[in-house]
Amino acid sequence: MMLQAQLHCLCLFTLYLTTGYGQEGKFSGPLKPMTFSIFEGQGPSQIIFQFKASPLAVTFKLTGETDDIFQIQPDGLLYHNKALDRETRAVHKLQVSALDADGNTVEGPVPITIEVKDINDNRPVFLQPKYEGSVRQNSRPGSQELDPLKNPSYKLVVSVEDMGGQNDHSFSDSTSVDIMVKENIWKAPEPVEIEENSTNPYPIKITQVQWNDPGALYSLVDKEKPSKFPFSINQEGVIYVTQPLDREEKDAYVFYAVAKDEHGKPLAFPLQIQVKVKDINDNPPTCPSAVTVLEVQENEQIGSSIGTLIAHDMDEENTINSVLGYRIVDQTPKVPRDGLFLVQSYSGTFQLAVQSLRKRDTPQYNLTVEVSDKDFKTLCFVQINIIDINDQIPIFEKPDYGNLTLPEDTAIGTVILTIQATDADEPHTGSSKILYRITQGDSEGRLEIETDPETNTGYVKVKKPLDFEAVAIHNIVFQAENPEPLVLGVQYNASSSATFRLIVTDVNEAPQFSQQVYQGKVSEDVAKGTKVGNVTAKDPEGLDISYSLRGDKRGWLKIDPVTGEIFSVAPLDREAESLYRVQVVATEVGGSSLSSMAQFHLTLMDVNDNPPRLAKEYTGLFFCHPPKVPESLIFEATDDDQQSFRGRHFTFSLGSESLQKDWEVSKINGTHASLSTKHTGFEERVYHIPVRINDGGRPPLEGTVSLPVTFCKCVEDRCFQPAGHMPGIPTVGVTVGVLLTTFLVIGIILAVVFFQIKKNKGQHNVESAQASEVKPLRN
Incomplete structure (x- = not known):
């Protein structure tokens, strides 16, 4: 056991050296909260991190969700000795503490989070080895082709693959699915x-x-x-x-x-x-109107169609319920006999049955017609009017209306003659109404005829001016006709025509211009003597014509009195008047010297003959003194030429090169520019800055304008000057001087007056004394 532990420590030490752990950097550092992500399934003895502690710490302690997987060496080396499983625990919450030689905590515990990253180590598994289901025929979109009679069931194999099937290391599983196809009873019923x-x-x-x-x-x-x-x-x-x-x-x-x-x-x-x-037959036939009115001429032949009665039935069309039959059940009056008409049984068309009709027998017949379907009957009423035929022609009351003499200036609309014809057909019908027309002698349509609809009287009127010079004598032929065509075999003859002789006398008429307004167009810079237009007039009597002008208020034009040509006689100026209007007078030479007048309009086309100028007077331009930074102001230019001539594109520059060290002019657009200072060292006074403005026309014109710019002390962004220094307001010293001078003048005036009074008084005393001396001598 001791040997195994030694071997484990030796292996761990070897891994520690070969992987570079223990070196300051990515895999070692101070003890602080940290989070590590580790893939599940990695082999044991994997080093995670090495913590460094203060010199007082001699060992480290690991607590928390270690699951006997995570361990830490006394030197702070954190590692795991078993493979991680994300499905068992996805996150491990650990704490690391640094201890001194007596086992006391000197740092920590510090939270350490281990996130276990997933790897594809679990295969997808179906929950059961076999599935069963059913689907209805035509019950869902996409199932329209399913037919239980052809294929009552389907056996499917369904596979599932993880990782989207996009990786060689993905897992899969399969199962079987049995589908039964059932008949779909959710179907639309028959109509x-x-x-x-x-x-x-x-x-x-x-x-x-x-x-x-x-x-x-x-x-x-x-x-x-x-x-x-x-x-x-x-x-x-x-x-x-x-x-x-x-x-x-x-x-x-x-x-x-x-x-x-x-x-x-x-x-x-x-x-x-x-x-x-x-449909069932539940609607009777209906008549198209209360009375159906038809017409027939009195000379119609037997069998001729008179008209049709169209009744209606609201039952279904083209069925036995809507088939209608027609039958005449009564005729009123029955003269000259009953049964004069018949009606087609199923079309409702009426015909003459036995003979032609005469209006003098009766002008109107009333028929009662039975209209029926298979169950209902309705009575409809038909009125048949007998129309008189046009077998009589209009006849004039006299064939010749004689001669009539009229002056050629007879007013339009004047009635010059009344004519009359009569017609024997039925009054107030198309057969008896008369229309008059002129068939000869008025090819230019100077006359017209209006007919009185009540009396058939014709009124001959002047429609266009008569013209002696064109036609002096009109041999007129009138024709009287009916708007209704004549019956076969009847024609108009000489009785429907009449003649009339119109003699037009001459009247001295004023000359006539070929048009009322003449137009001319020239450039405003044309030279004097240029022809700008021409007018023409004729005298109906053939007299010579003299032309003159009226309303030439500017004295720009003259006209040749013989030819009517119009010339310029002074410089033209479009800016003064772009459309110059004068009147042209044409006067007969000799005769009664009649005259007529027309208009002449001369349009002046613009040329570039006006230099640019300021769009307004700039008198209040100022900068506050002393200036702190360079400043600028905007001004606008214009000129008097037509704007469309070049679209207003001015260029701007300083009028003196010596000003370029102090001032700058910059173009903003075609009409505006800015004047800017280049420094702040200006005196408190008015500067007059010359600016050149060029219009870029053809030819280009240039104007120099002066912009007065004042540098002044400002109060509330306005120029301020002390009252004692304002122009027109006297100072205190001046005021005192004025007062003293005024008092001095008043004193001098008073002294002079006093001296004069004293002098006058002394002279009066001398005269009194002399008078006293003389008086005793008189005694």
Whole structure:
């Protein structure tokens, strides 16, 4: 026994050396909580880890779920001496303590977790050597081909393999399975026919469904969800109709039978139940309307079809219940005799039976027709109107309506003549109504004729302007006709025609332009004298025409008075007016000097003739002084040219190279740029920064703008200046000076006034004294 222990220690020591354990690193370290994963089935004496403890510790102690498998050497070497089994214990919870020479704990206990990793060391095993089962024919998806008559049973061998069968070291097991195929009784029944309006007591059994096993819960489902569902099913699968059915209301029903288990889960596919409602003859024929009106001309031949009475029957079509028969039972009046009409027995078509009809005998016949099926009869009423035939032609009251003279400026719509024809056919019918038309003398359609439907009077009106220069005399021929065709053998003749002579007199008319608005289009930079358009007018009398312009408010155009050509006479400016409108006047030369006017619109196309400028006035640009960091501001450019000309793509640069050490201009987009400072050493004053803006047009134009930028002391992000230094507000010293000057001026004014008063007073005293001296002399 002692020798065996020595050999074990020797082997462990050899493994300890060959595997590198005991070296600081992956497999050794201080005593602390740790977790190790070890595959089950490994051989004994496998080293796990070597713990290092403080110098006071001389040995180690292992406790916990060791299962006599895990041990630790005095030097801290942890190992297991038996193979691990995950199925016995998957995790081992251990504690390691470090002890001194007296057996006292100096470190720990520290938890150590051993996780046993699984290896495929157990084969799958079936619970029994043989299994038996059954399946119903057509009871589940995929079992449709099973037929108990052909193959009542199947013997299967089922294998199972672990690890998914993807490894050479996987295990497997097999067993036999005997399957019995049973007939599936869950089948859709044959379509059912139910006679409508049955008098049998309800409910009435119509069919049955049955699940393969007892205990199924049955229900019916109708996907159409009707307001009333006349079917039910009991828990034996018997399906009933619960009330009388009406084929004319609904001739067929399709719904489904469902079988569920006690938990409400469907056991199989729903079965479709089809019910056809069988017709009985329970509907009488109905007339299409209260009275069916037919028409026949008075000259129709015997046997001619007059029309058809179409009655209806709501019973099933193309069955004996809906076959209808027709029979005339009464004719009113019976003149010139009874039996003038017959009706086809099954089509309802009416024909003339014995002779042609005459309207003067009677204009209308009323027939009573019996319509019947095999059980019911209905009376329908037919009215046959006799229509007069168009055997009379219209006749004019006079063949010639003489001559009429009109000026060519007669207003459109003026009635110039009244004509009249008569027709002997029945009044207010297509046979007697008269339509007038002009067959000769008005090829351009300058006249029209309106007919009064009550009197057949024709009113000849001016439809288009008369034109002496085109046709001075119109020899008109009128034709009177009926909208209803004439009967065979009757034709229109000279009595249906009349003549009329229209003489058009000349009226001096103003010139006429070929169009009312003339268009021109040129670039705005065309040279003076460029032709920009042309107008044309003609005088109906053939006089010469002189052209002139009106409304040329800018003085841009002139017109050749003879040719009508229009020229530019001054620089054009699209930015001032892009569509320039003037009036062109055409005046007769000689005669009554009549004139007419048309419009001339000149569209000016843009050219790049405006340099860029600032989009607005920038007067409040400032930076706070002293600046702490370089700053920037944004400005916008524009010009007056058409935007679509180039899409607004400006370039920006400083106007002076000497400013580049202090300022920088950067383009933001086609219209905006930023002005930035490059340092913070600016004085407190206003800087005027020139910026060049180029539009990149054809040709390119460039403009230089000045941006005033103020560096000022700021309070609340606004420029601040003391009140004594603000422009327009005097300082205290200035105010005192102004006041002193004002007082001085007032003193001078007062002294002058006082001196003048004193002087005037002295002069008055001298004059008084002189007066006193003279007075005694007068005495």
